Amino acid sequence: MLTLKGMITELDGELLTPGMNLEAECAKFFASDLMSDVLAFIKPGSILLTGLVNSHVVRTARLVEVTAIVIVQGKRPDRKVIDEARENRVPIITTGCSMFEACSRVAGSSPKGKR
Amino acid sequence: MFHVRGVLQGRRVLSERKTITKNSVFRQEFPIKGGDFSRAGEVSWAIKNLLKELGLSTPVALHAAIATYEAELNIIMYAWEGRLVLSVSPGRVQVVVEDSGPGIEDIELAMTEGYSTATLEMRELGFGAGMGLANIKKNTDIFLITSEVGRGTRLEFTFLTNGQRP
Numbered sequence: 507m508l509t510l511k512g513m514i515t516e517l518d519g520e521l522l523t524p525g526m527n528l529e530a531e532c533a534k535f536f537a538s539d540l541m542s543d544v545l546a547f548i549k550p551g552s553i554l555l556t557g558l559v560n561s562h563v564v565r566t567a568r569l570v571e572v573t574a575i576v577i578v579q580g581k582r583p584d585r586k587v588i589d590e591a592r593e594n595r596v597p598i599i600t601t602g603c604s605m606f607e608a609c610s611r612v613a614g615s616s617p618k619g620k621r
Numbered sequence: 622m623f624h625v626r627g628v629l630q631g632r633r634v635l636s637e638r639k640t641i642t643k644n645s646v647f648r649q650e651f652p653i654k655g656g657d658f659s660r661a662g663e664v665s666w667a668i669k670n671l672l673k674e675l676g677l678s679t680p681v682a683l684h685a686a687i688a689t690y691e692a693e694l695n696i697i698m699y700a701w702e703g704r705l706v707l708s709v710s711p712g713r714v715q716v717v718v719e720d721s722g723p724g725i726e727d728i729e730l731a732m733t734e735g736y737s738t739a740t741l742e743m744r745e746l747g748f749g750a751g752m753g754l755a756n757i758k759k760n761t762d763i764f765l766i767t768s769e770v771g772r773g774t775r776l777e778f779t780f781l782t783n784g785q786r787p
Contacts, residue, residue: 566662
């Protein structure tokens with residue numbers, strides 16, 4: 507079972523919201539920059555991989571009960587967005603991987619993960 | 622953030638907490654300002670928490686949250702102002718969304734997945750992909766839409782809670 511902690515290692519990622527439960531299971535994944543698609547198709551409990559860094563990502567994520575947000579391409583949301591994520595207990599992880607690379611690594615470490 | 626200012630209309634209120642008894646209705650109105658992206662998501666988040674507090678199941682609260690988020694965004698993106706009225710009664714959750722705005726000329730086209738008149742700004746925020754109305758319909762049990770060009774749009778959608786007492 508891939509945990510949040512394991513996924514951070516796989517992605518050479520950095521957790522931007524300390525104090526979160528890193529033992530949470532990562533079994534479902536959804537990659538998109540379109541929050542419209544996230545709202546329409548994501549399953550609760552998924553890991554959301556995205557290149558967007560605005561506050562709407564956090565608001566969409568909390569609404570659809572995302573387990574964690576992974577931000578690709580080494581982008582970092584500003585402090586306000588990170589604070590909003592912390593308040594809502596939504597972990598944010600940033601990785602230098604491209605979207606393709608991040609999806610590829612996650613798929614490799616969670617072959618039975620649902621997409 | 623929206624504070625709970627709902628109105629309980631019914632035989633009796635069991636406690637200070639928001640509780641609905643048989644034949645009672647919980648009703649709350651939320652104003653939404655067009656163009657105000659900074660507050661996008663507040664209404665639907667309040668509704669999700671409210672429904673959970675009222676004892677509705679997580680799937681119902683989730684479907685309602687998604688549908689009301691889409692409706693809230695539509696007002697923010699396309700209308701000048703609007704309001705959303707939530708009514709919860711035993712067996713159903715009903716939402717009426719009315720806006721003053723440009724209205725929709727071709728509702729059938731607007732309901733088509735992928736069809737959008739969103740601006741670049743909306744798309745840069747991750748919205749306006751043309752999924753909104755279709756997604757509201759997908760998440761609800763009963764969906765009605767009427768619109769008048771130059772005046773506004775009215776949505777009415779209902780979640781049946783299978784006799785479950787909220």
